[in-house]
Amino acid sequence: MIIGSGPAGYTAGIYAARAGLAPLLVTGLTPGGQLTTTTDVENYPGFAEAVQGPWLMDQMREQAEHVGCELVYDAVAEVDLSERPFKIRTEAGDAFLADTLVLAMGAQARWLGLEAERVFSGYGVSACATCDGYFFRGKEVVVVGGGNTAVEEALYLTGHATKVTVVHRRDRFRAEQVLQDRLLANPIVSVLWNHVVEDIVGTTDPTPVVTALRLRDLGTGTAREMPTDGLFVAIGHDPSSALVRGQLDLDEAGYVKVAPWSTRTSVPGVFAAGDICDPVFRQAITSAGMGCMAAIEAGRFLSEHAPSPSSEPAGTRAQAPVA
Ligand SMILES: Cc1cc2nc3c(=O)[nH]c(=O)nc-3n(C[C@H](O)[C@H](O)[C@H](O)COP(=O)(O)OP(=O)(O)OC[C@H]3O[C@@H](n4cnc5c(N)ncnc54)[C@H](O)[C@@H]3O)c2cc1C
Numbered sequence: 247m248i249i250g251s252g253p254a255g256y257t258a259g260i261y262a263a264r265a266g267l268a269p270l271l272v273t274g275l276t277p278g279g280q281l282t283t284t285t286d287v288e289n290y291p292g293f294a295e296a297v298q299g300p301w302l303m304d305q306m307r308e309q310a311e312h313v314g315c316e317l318v319y320d321a322v323a324e325v326d327l328s329e330r331p332f333k334i335r336t337e338a339g340d341a342f343l344a345d346t347l348v349l350a351m352g353a354q355a356r357w358l359g360l361e362a363e364r365v366f367s368g369y370g371v372s373a374c375a376t377c378d379g380y381f382f383r384g385k386e387v388v389v390v391g392g393g394n395t396a397v398e399e400a401l402y403l404t405g406h407a408t409k410v411t412v413v414h415r416r417d418r419f420r421a422e423q424v425l426q427d428r429l430l431a432n433p434i435v436s437v438l439w440n441h442v443v444e445d446i447v448g449t450t451d452p453t454p455v456v457t458a459l460r461l462r463d464l465g466t467g468t469a470r471e472m473p474t475d476g477l478f479v480a481i482g483h484d485p486s487s488a489l490v491r492g493q494l495d496l497d498e499a500g501y502v503k504v505a506p507w508s509t510r511t512s513v514p515g516v517f518a519a520g521d522i523c524d525p526v527f528r529q530a531i532t533s534a535g536m537g538c539m540a541a542i543e544a545g546r547f548l549s550e551h552a553p554s555p556s557s558e559p560a561g562t563r564a565q566a567p568v569a
């Protein structure tokens with residue numbers, strides 16, 4: 247059974263189905279995952295030109311279904327990993343047993359909570375410099391945040407933008423010193439300490455365009471507008487691991503821990519793939535790659551371990567709802 251329908255989940259579904267494991271994939275409340283919330287995707291291999299995120303995820307879904315992965319349009323409410331077969335209960339109240347489980351519930355970028363973030367998301371507002379930095383070639387951008395994510399995002403953007411301003415609400419970064427030094431030494435970078443972004447200013451007709459940010463100086467209390475072409479929100483991510491908290495090993499930020507060069511978690515038979523276990527790369531292609539690894543490792547696990555007692559063949563059992 248696979249939980250999640252982002253690039254990791256669908257890819258696990260494709261590989262598991264083609265291996266004859268009869269996978270069942272629960273989509274969650276965002277079928278297609280994070281990429282359905284964006285527009286142009288230019289870095290997923292296989293397409294000469296930009297494709298739309300929702301279209302790309304539709305293709306993955308169709309491919310998974312085409313090779314025999316069964317989809318359940320529901321969200322998992324509860325899992326019990328204490329013994330095999332693992333027990334899964336969905337929001338709709340259906341219950342399932344699974345001999346192996348792939349956790350692919352992804353992560354969510356933290357946002358500032360401004361209404362305008364929704365309006366301009368994908369149109370000048372982003373939470374991923376690796377994904378969207380290229381669209382800001384020759385432009386001026388602002389990065390908000392002060393931890394490793396913010397400093398890394400800002401450093402990445404110096405390769406594209408003509409000016410990078412980091413807005414941080416404190417008077418020092420929390421990021422590693424070596425990263426800070428590299429950032430602060432870059433001539434196109436400036437930092438606005440003790441400032442917060444209060445609003446995003448722009449036009450929406452015919453399509454949204456960011457033109458400025460409204461900032462507040464926390465020291466003096468004064469507000470001002472700063473012209474910019476884009477805003478990168480880099481205040482961290484929350485892995486969607488609440489379902490399994492306390493049942494397997496997570497790191498201090500809540501990411502599922504996996505063995506090196508593997509998708510194995512601390513519970514035998516449970517594998518994790520994609521953003522839920524990746525605080526570093528957070529890309530569609532790396533998530534898809536991990537989904538492939540998880541399905542292959544799940545297949546090996548099933549062939550090395552006898553199905554749990556009173557079960558039908560391991561691959562089909564996930565499809566049988568239990569009381
Ligand atoms: C705006 C934006 C633009 C991006 N642009 C790019 C880009 O251009 N290129 C790129 O490579 N990457 C991009 N990314 C990053 C990329 O989207 C992620 O790295 C990738 O989607 C992670 O895939 P995933 O499968 O791990 O999880 P996600 O895509 O996060 O999917 C998680 C899935 O888990 C499901 N789920 C969660 N909880 C449950 C539950 N309880 N039960 C069942 N299902 C559940 C959700 O419904 C969802 O389907 C972008 C991200 C964002 C937010």
